Amino acid sequence: MKADKTSRTAQYMAFFRALETRQRERLFADPYAIHFLDSKLRIVTHLSQFSLIAKYIFNTINKKIPGALSSGIARTKYIDSLLEKAVSNGVEQVIILGAGFDTRAVRLNFLQSIPVIEIDHPNTSNFKAEIYKNRIGQIPENVKFLQIDFNKQNLDQLALEHNLDFSKPTAVIWEGVTNYLTEEAVKSTFVFISKFAANSHIIFTYVHKDILINPESFLGGKKLLEDLEKIEEHWTFGFLPEELPSYLNKFQIRLLEDLGANEYRKRFLPKRSEKGYEFYRTAIGIKE
Template structure:
């Protein structure tokens, strides 16, 4: 069973011609398929994931309610990068946990950068008066609007979809034009995006983040630079050949010991970083499963000083 990567044409949604935009489908395919697994071993709960997928992908995922088909999809994913399946589930669980804590503490805005087909804005209701902004490429935003409307009946009034070209447009200007106000505390999510950007584009986004109010929070992920450089492949030779060498989709990376200094330049303080070992201890082991978790991607939580 192949790992779905492209949205293709859905009966309710357009094609996604941009190569990076097409990768939005893969993670949510894994999330949706994982929901068919045993409840007691489930790492991440997401009942909306299936409904947000394109029709062709939903047809594939519907087969995974049977364990042999689910195992086939798992094996296809792991053949590209051992531990990728669990890492995707863990990083989404981590974002969920951090958002839940932030909402409890009180935030004024939630901004999801590179939202893809993620369901976070629709699964985790925020208090009245808290605005949620989903930011992504125009192709993805166009599809997302149709997918949400198909799955939920209409777009929630609290969520604003914001189309942007991260490489060319000014993030602050685009968000402001869609109603974002930076005066209050904001919870930012930037999941599985930085590797697709140039360093200049990443720094441009951090320049925007440097203007956030003190006490704002950020969860973001990055791919390890030693992996992108081909120094250590972490059992992910297939992903390296596909994303780095062949299609050259992944461009930017950091190593864990670089992150604190990088973020400090933009007045953000790193509070914790999680890779395979940490995710295993926090989420996988308590679930009773024995899934490996890859180290090629790391998750970081930071607070604005």
């Protein structure tokens, strides 16, 4: 990410959620997402309420980044459902690492009485706080913004400075982040997560390691990586799915589920036929 800008990919995810919100049959509603878009994307979102224009928009996105839109929408709903289940199973606080323009703290009713701590790069965090204050009204009282550069700063120090409570069962959401980090940064973050109480849940995304080694083995993979390089948001890290359970075990985390884009797309969008983005995966583990 460019040092003086917010994440462009965070804005694209907000764009996808805003488009979904405009559909008559939708997986979820996110009335806040549109506030994070630039003027061009806002206009496109408003126009998407017309079915013919919506079809053109969806086809254009799918041609440019095969599977990204349907994958992103299905993944949002999947993580929402995993988080709701974690809260119903006793989670007492939520921490969102690399929060981007995630609006779960304000759009999910079951989080209104639970502390939500969002941790992100200062550029994105400050921009998001201003959007909440200027266009939504205010930052909810149960929501706190903390700032960090994951590749340069220490989460333990951040936790000490802000008195994070490790004794509470916690749901940690880590969406769209691991693929931008170094191997050491990923490891140190899992060490940090492992310090939370038993029954804490970690919900995170990652990319299949093969996309970094042989991008042409996935539909649209080569072009996607080239486009990310152009906006200086290149991917640097991935897991092999078969190695994930043993990796998490090192941190006393048991893998509960690990789905690729095709699988969570089939679960939540069974009538959609889009292909692509199969390398993007979502996993949930529990601290034992």
